[in-house]
Amino acid sequence: MEDKRDYYEVLGVDKSADDKELKNAFRSLARKYHPDRSTEDDAEDKFKEIQEAYAVLSDPEKRQMYDRFGHNQPGGSPFGGFGGGSFNINLEDILGGDFFSSFFGGSSRRSRNRGNDIIVRYSINLESVFQGTSEELEIELPNSCEDCDGTGAENGDIISCSNCGGQGRIRARQQVGPFVQDVIRDCPTCSGIGQIIKTKCKSCKGSGQQPKETKLRFNIPKGAEDGTRLRMRGKGEPAHRGRGENGDLFIELEVEEHDWFERSGADLIMSLPLTYTDLALGTTIKLPHIDGGELKITVPKMTNSGETIEIRGKGLPRLRGSSRGDVVVLVKLQMPRKLSKEERKYLESTREDYTDDELQERIKDDASKRRK
Ligand SMILES: [Zn+2]
Numbered sequence: 186m187e188d189k190r191d192y193y194e195v196l197g198v199d200k201s202a203d204d205k206e207l208k209n210a211f212r213s214l215a216r217k218y219h220p221d222r223s224t225e226d227d228a229e230d231k232f233k234e235i236q237e238a239y240a241v242l243s244d245p246e247k248r249q250m251y252d253r254f255g256h257n258q259p260g261g262s263p264f265g266g267f268g269g270g271s272f273n274i275n276l277e278d279i280l281g282g283d284f285f286s287s288f289f290g291g292s293s294r295r296s297r298n299r300g301n302d303i304i305v306r307y308s309i310n311l312e313s314v315f316q317g318t319s320e321e322l323e324i325e326l327p328n329s330c331e332d333c334d335g336t337g338a339e340n341g342d343i344i345s346c347s348n349c350g351g352q353g354r355i356r357a358r359q360q361v362g363p364f365v366q367d368v369i370r371d372c373p374t375c376s377g378i379g380q381i382i383k384t385k386c387k388s389c390k391g392s393g394q395q396p397k398e399t400k401l402r403f404n405i406p407k408g409a410e411d412g413t414r415l416r417m418r419g420k421g422e423p424a425h426r427g428r429g430e431n432g433d434l435f436i437e438l439e440v441e442e443h444d445w446f447e448r449s450g451a452d453l454i455m456s457l458p459l460t461y462t463d464l465a466l467g468t469t470i471k472l473p474h475i476d477g478g479e480l481k482i483t484v485p486k487m488t489n490s491g492e493t494i495e496i497r498g499k500g501l502p503r504l505r506g507s508s509r510g511d512v513v514v515l516v517k518l519q520m521p522r523k524l525s526k527e528e529r530k531y532l533e534s535t536r537e538d539y540t541d542d543e544l545q546e547r548i549k550d551d552a553s554k555r556r557k
């Protein structure tokens with residue numbers, strides 16, 4: 186027989202732990218190691234171990250025996266143990282229905298009583314992000330069927346499910362490793378609703394839902410980011426057969442690409458291709474800006490390709506706070522497509538000679554500038 190860890194140690198509790206402490210310790214460990222949930226490699230073994238420890242310690246009689254004799258019980262019968270005995274723990278009572286809802290086919294108490302959420306994608310441009318506009322959208326959404334009040338039944342022709350006695354839930358035994366657990370599941374006959382439609386509503390064919398053209402009004406928050414979700418409570422899908430609250434509707438904002446700006450938080454980044462003459466002599470550029478005004482970019486003379494110009498406070502508003510981000514302009518040298526004869530001649534005349542040493546100096550200089 187393998188060496189077993191002390192049950193108190195397994196649950197991480199004191200020898201004097203009371204029922205509540207035991208239950209709490211078991212609950213948090215079981216949530217962590219439940220084989221359907223856990224990503225740990227040894228989850229199943231761990232889960233068996235904590236389940237065994239809890240089964241023994243939560244039973245006053247077994248606990249007393251364990252306290253006296255440890256794992257070596259007189260008569261050689263160690264509490265069923267890994268040897269194949271089974272423990273009857275109602276996990277749902279301890280862990281709560283929510284814990285199971287995610288892996289019993291999604292037909293949990295929560296999702297049964299509440300309609301699905303709906304996500305609607307909505308495109309906006311940077312100008313709207315800047316201003317924070319109010320928008321209106323007309324869209325077809327599932328609504329509760331008016332003819333049957335969302336029940337899906339014609340003239341209320343519904344009967345109670347005989348399989349579950351109208352409870353919607355049945356008690357079932359489930360084997361996890363060597364352990365038998367009692368779980369409460371949705372009744373398969375009525376999908377957990379407790380009722381069965383005898384005659385389906387003609388308007389909605391029993392679904393309890395009908396699409397309805399709906400007008401949504403919402404505000405784009407200033408500085409909204411791509412993927413920002415606006416929640417409209419209760420505007421989602423109606424609950425199944427009208428027996429619960431509606432889901433929520435989320436408007437997920439998609440910020441369209443701007444013709445030249447890229448966004449980095451509240452900052453706007455752009456590159457500005459300029460000619461050799463503009464870089465050498467300096468220039469001032471004016472562009473229409475997202476704030477409705479003009480963006481003035483002053484390029485000083487002798488600006489190098491690759492230098493950046495920052496224009497403070499001309500970016501987007503920050504989501505929190507009243508300040509604005511910056512515009513960052515990356516200056517680039519744009520070569521002409523072609524040179525005329527005269528241009529070529531002129532440029533040849535301005536060519537400067539330099540030695541290999543001078544070239545190397547220049548390269549070194551540039552590298553050290555980049556490292557700064
Ligand atoms: Zn049923």
Ligand SMILES: [Zn+2]
Nearest residue numbers: 330333386389
């Ligand atoms: Zn209907």
